[in-house]
Amino acid sequence: MLQHSPLTSSQPVSLWTCQKDALAFQFHQEFPRLFPTQRRFSGTFKTTSLLLLLLSPSYPIAVASVACGLFWLVLRPRWQQSQPFARGWYEHRLDANPTALDVYAQHESSIRIVDSLYDLFLPSKNKDSVVALVFLPGALVDARAYAGVCHKLRQEGNNLAVILLQTDRYRRLMSPFFGLNEHALRDVMKHATNELAQANCSVRNWALGGHSLGGLTAQELLPKMPEISQLVLWGVNYPRATPISPTVTELVVTASQDGFRFSDPPPSTPEIQRYEIKGGNHGGFGDYPHQTYPRPDGTRTISLTEQHEQVARVTAQFLLS
Structure with a gap:
């Protein structure tokens, strides 16, 4: 049989437990069902942000809503650009x-x-x-x-x-x-x-x-x-x-x-x-x-x-x- 050498707590942990993994890579692979729902998610997000802005009398909530909307406008192009890379990476493993x-x-x-x-x-x-x-x-x-x-x-x-x-x-x-x-x-x-x-x-x-x-x-x-x-x-x-x-x-x-x-x-x-x-x-x-x-x-x-x-x-x- 092959010789297995289990690690103890004093020995090195996995090399890939670092939390600097690429967000798009991991997110797209773990949740592929989200691919076809991106547009619906985007529309729902913007609609919710607008309703919060119009209906809420609270100034902090309104500011937070605007900030979330602006953040999504910045994030969305990067999200779209990451999809071909993430899919290609996942589908072409050797x-x-x-x-x-x-x-x-x-x-x-x-x-x-x-x-x-x-x-x-x-x-x-x-x-x-x-x-x-x-x-x-x-x-x-x-x-x-x-x-x-x-x-x-x-x-x-x-x-x-x-x-x-x-x-x-x-x-x-x-x-x-x-x-x-x-x-x-x-x-x-x-x-x-x-x-x-x-x-x-x-x-x-x-x-x-x-x-x-x-x-x-x-x-x-x-x-x-x-x-x-x-x-x-x-x-x-x-x-x-x-x-x-x-x-x-x-x-x-x-x-x-x-x-x-x-x-x-x-x-x-x-x-x-x-x-x-x-x-x-x-x-x-x-x-x-x-x-x-x-x-x-x-x-x-x-x-x-x-x-x-x-x-x-x-x-x-x-x-x-």
Whole structure:
């Protein structure tokens, strides 16, 4: 059976309990029945405000009524603009393919599932010191879609552990705006250190990485986390010519058929190593259905196994160099 490590009250809480969730996103998903009633709600709201204003002799109530009406006039355009985004986000979530889910059944002894926080892929050989990579999944994607490539990654490096952060059932953005910050990451790192110690492993070096929006989030959090010495970016197509930090080395892995690729990356530098997977696409960094939102992904011309082997090999070489 898979090894479950329940959290106690002294251990980190879920990364997504932060109350800064996007209002429209959560509201539209929890109450989809309100979609067809928006106009009726708007008319009722304005009518009620007008009646309160005309019929009430109380000055405070009249002022409050006017204020509510003005507030709705400001809020309504934003409400209307948020509907396509919220619906698109909800309808285009990407589940893991069965082949990715099979990894859990095939390699039970090498994976520890820590509640809803993360999956820990233990080193293929227990070492006194390991490199630990905290990996952030892309937007809309079930984190389990990366199980196959994470397993290959731990196989490529004998003393490499991967901490794959989980998403909730809404596949919420891996972004500080949605509750993921440096404090939450440090809690996860602390808890993962204890989990690795139970497997006779100690962490000598921490790395942070991610795919797509997860990689962009890793970039944003990196300056706030001096304990991170390496950054790994998969399918992040916003090239930078200069490193984020002079003390951090970076690996940027791109794919030639990536539908989210907007420009060719600049050449490698001593601080930023770059690698392109010929024939790979955006979704090939994980294992999930073809992505069509917010734009179509390219068509992969190599096998998924080949793309996973390439990205795992170059990432392991970078982390253990």
